[in-house]
Amino acid sequence: MTTPLTQTQELILRHAHEHTAGKVIWFPDNINGGARKKVLDGLLNHQLIELAGEEYVMTPEGYASIGVAPMADATPAKTTGTRVARGNSKQAQVIAMLARPEGATIEQICAATGWQSHTVRGTFAGTFKKKLGLNITSTKDEIHGRVYRIKGAAA
Numbered sequence: 001m002t003t004p005l006t007q008t009q010e011l012i013l014r015h016a017h018e019h020t021a022g023k024v025i026w027f028p029d030n031i032n033g034g035a036r037k038k039v040l041d042g043l044l045n046h047q048l049i050e051l052a053g054e055e056y057v058m059t060p061e062g063y064a065s066i067g068v069a070p071m072a073d074a075t076p077a078k079t080t081g082t083r084v085a086r087g088n089s090k091q092a093q094v095i096a097m098l099a100r101p102e103g104a105t106i107e108q109i110c111a112a113t114g115w116q117s118h119t120v121r122g123t124f125a126g127t128f129k130k131k132l133g134l135n136i137t138s139t140k141d142e143i144h145g146r147v148y149r150i151k152g153a154a155a
Helices: 007-019 033-045 060-065 090-099 106-113 117-131
Strands: 049-052 055-058 136-141 145-150
Touching: 007 033, 007 055, 007 060, 033 049, 033 055, 090 106, 090 117, 090 145, 106 117, 106 145, 117 136
Parallel strands: none
Antiparallel strands: 049 055, 136 145
16 A cells, blocks of 8 residues: 655656656755655655655655656665664664764763653664664763663764
8 A cells, every 4th residue: 555645745756766766856846945844754754755865765665656666776775674764853863873983871862852761762672673673782881871882883
């Protein structure tokens, strides 16, 4: 079952498929500023596009929503799970903190996101480990206490 698209979403996805190898770089002239962000957020929320580096690309679900097969090299291979965090989300912010060489403590993550500590721990176990397939490790530091990192993240 595919997600019903608005006319604007369908135009954007069809253009990406037909003209830019699945990259979402074109928008109708009347879609600017906040409207553009809303359209992108809608496509991201339905997992029809994803952030690959600094650009948006169609997912297999995006291709299916317009009734075409994915292009062979249009969707980048993922090394983690089948889902990715949006670049502008709190989850992406936490992943960036955990990928730093110094890692992050629960307290630092709580301060950065406004989450409570049990929410951070639940996100580690549920979203990061189970859904995204990240390997999160922890070490005890004399100064900072318990420090969490993504194992294998680029330093």
